[in-house]
Amino acid sequence: MKLLVCTLLIILLSACSQTPQSSTVQVGTRPYYLINTMQPSALKTQLQACSEGPFYRTDFAIGHRGAPMQYPEHTKESYLAAARMGAGVLECDVAFTKDQELVCRHSQCDLHTTTNILAVPALAAKCSIPFTPAKNGQLAQAKCCTSDITLAEFLTLKGKMDGANNQAITVDEYLNGTPNWRTDLYASNGTLMSHKQSIALFKQLGVKMTPELKAPQVSMPFNGFTQAQYAQKMLDEYTEQNVPNERIYPQSFNLADVKYWIEQNPEFANNSVYLDGRDETSQLDPNDPDTWQPSMTALYNDGVRILAPPIWMLLAVDEYNNIVPSQYALAAKAAGLKLIAWSLERSGPLVNGGGYYYQSVSEVINNDGDMMKVVDVLAKDVAVMAIFSDWPATVSYYASCNNMPASI
Template sequence: KPMTPNSFAFAHRGAPLQFPEHTRESAVAAARLGAGTIECDVTFTKDHELVCRHAQNDLHYTTNILLTPLASKCSTPFTPYNPDTNAPATAECWTSDLTLAEWRTLRGKMEGFNAKALTVEEYVQTGTPGFRTTLYAGVTSGTLMTLADSIELYEHMGVRHTPEAKAFVGGGFNWTRPAFVQKILDTYKTFSIPPTRVYIQSFFEQDVLYVVRNEPAFASTAVLLDSMQSMATAPNAATFAAWVDRGIRIWAPPLFALLDMQHGRLVASQIGLQARRAGLDIIGWSLERQGVLANDIVDDTWYYQSVLPAIHNEGFALEAIHVFVQELQLVGLFSDWAGTPAYYANCVGYGHNPVARSSHAATEETKMSHKGGHGSKSIDLQLFEVNAKAVVRDYYVEPRIVLEVQGSKAVVQVFEGTDGIDNRHTHCEFTGDVLKMPISEEMLGRAFNGSGKAIDGGPPVVAEDYLDIQGQPINPSCRDYPKEMIQTGISAIDVMNSIARGQKIPLFSAAGLPHNEIAAQICRQAGLVQRKDVMDSHQDNFAIVFGAMGVNMETARFFRNDFEEVPCLYHMSA
């Protein structure tokens, strides 16, 4: 079955199994893995700006702060390990120690520290757990995000949001919990995010009840996290009923609370079943935090403490997911590597693709709609006129492009065909924006259709920059004067019709002549003339933009096959 982003896959802090948590790179990785919802644990800086960090006091082991001059602002400075007393190395740096401007200068790193470090470098750089990696935590990685940054990025990627209102550490911040929660929700309102795409979480029941009572639009997706440390402190049926009566709809316990064993077989726990019978939806946390099951489970048993005898190999994770889905119908599963729950959900047909709809689907849901074929709502003419080139999405199909608007009618281009589209039941919405495409080096070597969708079987392109397809043309008077010669390798062109860098290369031909072969040959071997007998074709210094419009499939196939035979395809996109 095709793998698509899935609503069941909740990315816990991004993709922290391999990428620094709560960083842009980690979130992008999570989206590529198939996460339908990505987390931002929300805490605050000294100037009350909201940022994504797992805790208010975790900077010393999740960022490079101790290696920067800002270490002097940490609440507890670094103290090395004492071999004589066996006292561990310590430090504590808070987000509230820094202003937002100072916080932005930091880089995220893989979570962890070395408790036996004798130097600050050793403390910061050698504490990553063995089942994780520092491969993607280099100096150009670890871009920290504010809550606003995360909203913008997640909207670009089309995924849903799950902010957690983190606990306050210490006091004296001149801030209350209600004000903190409200500011989080207000940030989403500022971006006009539909409340049903925001799963706000908290371990504090009063936070969730505040949402229920004061922001009812966010109530159905507000999540009560459970901090139970063992089954001895698990809630019971009466507690579940009380939560439902108060308006709480989603309970999120640790994984062990949802699993049990019966006759040697993995089954759903009784409290999990009780929660479902009470009317609660469930989200579990967190898969892939405990290490390699086949090796490390003897050292870290917390997440699966209720079913340790059932664990024999890595396949246990999928067995547990099967129970979560088939017996408890979890609406989501947090994971440090969202590809695992996304893979399972896609394979069994569970969940849905939340990215398939516009991220603003709930705002103007039926500006042009038909309900069951019986009449229609009035059409918002102003919306049509303002957004004449907006992207339109059907609930279940890919983006369409508005080509023309006349009066109350809009002409919509459908790229993939119209099978399954029934005008009587089609709900369209205008995003208020022109079509944008993700632009990054990930496009190289890929093939796309006219709407920018990958058609080569690979994953969707995720990029930091989504550029308007109607970008402004280059001003010819501003271009550099062409002074460098291009050597095509075809002597008739190089000697008799020399070409300068920056100009188009016209090929005037007629039927039966090898114009396609000549164009392909130029793409393969052209380069800049540096000096006599020296040509530079390195991709950092020279590029060829090859385009073809209106060609038939045979011609397109010729060029693609030709470029596949040499490495140049992987420096191009089609």
């Protein structure tokens, strides 16, 4: 009898140890809401059939700044939520402080909209542009940068939901600018993190890591700190904590940064990600190859292996009003480039076409459920390797339902 009991116990423990991620991932109610609002289709039926899971962690879901739809971006709370929702990769956008330490912030100069710095007089006084109230038709303004303060000072701040009230006449009014489709319910005590702290947390969570080197908003070199030193320091902090290079996906909108990593850190070459933001600096047309400078082939020949554009650049609408891959997406794949899309759940409700992220398919987007159609085309037709999301549960639900690979 004892032998039978022991044998059963071993079997149970073995089964539990083989599925730790499926037992801890919780997708919450949002994926169900999105699926329920879809128009009747084979995709809707398939997704509904997966309602009871199991759900698991997958590298197809990248926590974009964590889970900032409801938690202050780049905070410990946001990262923990993203991991719980099944994100197999988490992002720390990397900026530097006055004492040249690296921290997780989407922009070097966003502290006035993403933290409580303006409510801390001693630190508000150090901001590049102090708070100025709205007056006589002029909007309220402020500019507070990580490079205005030290790491120690940065870590005393609290993260809040990104937003500002530009009509404000007081600091409290200015800080009260969260978009109405987000929430402040979990935004009163966001824990800010240094880059090193994020690495330690991500190791503890067992996720892969995708740091983004943010463009400096001060002249470089900054007190002797060069762009190359900045790019190298970001990678060095992973080496110092013994993170295997294959678990790191360094990214930048600056192609020169990506080329630096490829040339100077070849162990990271295949995982280095070129974030394509050329639509903001040129007249890039996803269906006109003449506007892609450099071309897909040129990028590949320079050593780039992963290209990450916004969602809209990967999609088009065909003559039958179906969402299909853009010429940009097809050309990238033909050149041998892997693709990552950004950023799902970054827009508000999609009833009016979805805004920036859906501009190429806005004519066929009219409700939140269409987000799942977009994910399906990105996954099956564009064949992206991953999707950045502000609410990773949406992506991990889809990935689990389609038996996509689990995160290792």
